[in-house]
Amino acid sequence: MSQKVAVLGTGKIGEALLSGMIRAGWAPADLLVTARRPERAEELRTRYGVTPVTNAEAAKTADTLILTVKPQDMGTLLDELAPHTPADRLVISGAAGIPTSFFEERLAAGTPVVRVMTNTPALVDEAMSVISAGSHASEADLAHADEIFGAVGKTLRVPESQQDACTALSGSGPAYFFYLVEAMTDAGILLGLPRDKAHDLIVQSAIGAATMLRDSGEHPVKLRENVTSPAGTTISAIRELENHGVRAALIAALEAARDRSRELASGNS
């Protein structure tokens, strides 16, 4: 019998995962989805050929439940699921901040729970997904999570104690790069370039730099030094970045994201 997987709360992340699983060969007939709004459920059925069900039906029918609602909605979802979820279901949470103990306390004793922090490049099969086991999750459960999230990019296993830091780095990470591109494109406008050309120059430079970071085997410092000629243009720019505390700002920003992830654990909205 085929294993059924349900995505509960299929918004941006849930849909990115669902579409990646289908691209990777999962049969839509084995995929169930839940949504809060009926029109959203129909949209998913039309777009992917998957079956919309209620949260309770998903819990009764699917072997693996992937919960992708906002952290603030997780308590309500678990109240709905708990009476219908047998202890042999694998529950995978994709939510920021919420520890596996939150699920274990609300579901049947012994339910295996896996916590995953992915990111939006899942949409282009370039996600970074960080995976941790709860107290009852086995190696087979982790391997199943690896298989599902491996459909949309890289996976890495970490102890759960590192999840909030990983959320700050890779969960939120794409937003920092989009922000940098936005700011650098504005700089291009200031320097007199048309917006579309500035955008193309910066995006291609980002793609080139990212590919070198991944494939060259060189340390980022070395890659930057290779661009930085004596008395040249790059060092003039780097001096301004240092003068404006950009490195310190990034460290403080990621620390704030880590702290916010910890706060979400205590149900702060």
Ligand SMILES: NC(=O)C1=CN([C@@H]2O[C@H](COP(=O)(O)OP(=O)(O)OC[C@H]3O[C@@H](n4cnc5c(N)ncnc54)[C@H](OP(=O)(O)O)[C@@H]3O)[C@@H](O)[C@H]2O)C=CC1
């Ligand atoms: N966005 C990101 O970059 C990342 C997000 N995450 C995590 O993923 C999770 C989802 O985020 P994201 O996809 O951005 O959020 P979305 O709001 O896009 O998706 C959540 C979806 O869950 C639906 N929903 C809420 N409650 C229920 C319920 N009881 N039953 C069924 N559906 C429900 C919402 O419905 P409605 O549309 O009606 O609100 C919404 O469509 C969060 O926990 C977040 O921390 C993790 C990594 C990256």
Ligand SMILES: O=C(O)[C@@H]1CCC=N1
């Ligand atoms: O901003 C957020 O809370 C979510 C989690 C990681 C990325 N987006």
